[in-house]
Amino acid sequence: MAGRGSVRPFVNFDAKKDAELLRKAMKGIGTDEDAILMLLAARSNDQRQQIKSVYKKAYGKDLVSALKSELGGLFEGIIVALMTPPTSYDASQLQKALKGAGTDDNVLIEILASRTGEQIKDIIKVYKKDCGGKLEKDICGDTSGHYQRLLVILLQGSRETDIDESKIEKDAKDLYAAGEGKFGTDEDEFITILGNRSTEHLRKVFDAYRKLSGSDIEDSIKSETTGNLEKLLLAVVKCAQSVPGYFAEALYGSMRRAGTDDETLMRIMVSRSEVDMLDIRASYKKTYGVSLYSTIQEDTTGDYQKTLLYLCGGDD
Structure with missing residues (x-):
């Protein structure tokens, strides 16, 4: 996956110079928004963290607080997001999704279905440090049923890594038998297979499923499940594919x-x-x-x- 990002480390990077430019963009009357966005969007997150630390040493002020006091609205939102280390950003998004009255399930689904096992383990650590709680406990407090079970499996970040040729046909048949092949749905079977197998293995299972049932696994999920469980299963399938x-x-x-x-x-x-x-x-x-x-x-x-x-x- 290396080098598939649109933002790369800035080549002639000079944290001190960047800190000065940002300071200048925020000093005096009016703010030079263009200078801020062009500079920060063209640096990698790692470089932004270095600028932040140089800025504090030079001016005795937190760069993010300074930016917040100068900017507003969606622009402030995206600049603050860019200034946040990626794992902390994921953790804060999850905390925001779980805090308050309702739960933003779309955020839970997106992050837990798309991040690698290693990333999820890091998010759990940072969540504990930054948000002062256990992510699994907070998720369990806000969710229930089969949906909760699959989230908890994904939170383990321990998806298998290889393709088990001997299991491909069996998994496809088990998925068929758990859904389209019976009256009612055996959600547990879907959760176990989709939550634990490696992505390469799942792609082969989906091909086998198509041959077996004549339809896509997504169609089966849509007809057999509803609500957040359906959304999460579909996200897992899509992330396994691409x-x-x-x-x-x-x-x-x-x-x-x-x-x-x-x-x-x-x-x-x-x-x-x-x-x-x-x-x-x-x-x-x-x-x-x-x-x-x-x-x-x-x-x-x-x-x-x-x-x-x-x-x-x-x-x-």
């Missing part, structure tokens, strides 16, 4: 409706900018026939839009 494909679809969904879902748009653009944004863009263009860049242009405005376009990294 993580960039999953995010392309999520981005399309965040913009192509009445009113833009800026929370989702921002979260994906920020968290995938150094991971696989180039693949997401390619998948988006292939699936929807338009570029991600032009969709962002149509659906957003101002400095927020400029930052998103920078993170997009070009028009296909």
Whole structure:
């Protein structure tokens, strides 16, 4: 996956110079938003952390607080997100999704279905440190039933790593028997297979399933399950097939409706900018026939839009 991000480390990086430029952009009357966004969007997260530490040493002030006091709205939101280390960002998004009255299940589903086992283990550690609680306990307090069970399995971050040829046919048959092949659904079977097998193994199971039943595993999930369990199972299937494909679809969904879902748009653009944004863009263009860049242009405005376009990294 190396080098599939749209944001890469800035070549002639000088943290001290960058800190000075940011200070200048915020000093005096009015703020130079362009200077801020062009500088920060063109640095890797690691470099932004270095700028933050140099800024504090030089000016005795926290850079993120300084930025917050100068900016507002969605633009402030995306700049603060860019200044947050990736694992802390995921942890804070999960905390926000679990806090308060309702639960934002879309956030739980997106993060837990798409992150690697290693990333999930890191998120759990950082969540404990930053948010002062146990992620699993908080998730269990907010969810129930089969949906909760699958979330807990994904939280273990211990998906198998290899393909077990001897299990492919059996898994496909078990999935068929658990869903389309019977009256009622055996959700546990879906949860165990989709939650634990390696992604390469699952892709082979899905092919075998198609041959066996004449339909896609997604169709079976849609007809056999509902609500959050259905959403989570579909996300797991899509991520097994293609993580960039999953995010392309999520981005399309965040913009192509009445009113833009800026929370989702921002979260994906920020968290995938150094991971696989180039693949997401390619998948988006292939699936929807338009570029991600032009969709962002149509659906957003101002400095927020400029930052998103920078993170997009070009028009296909």
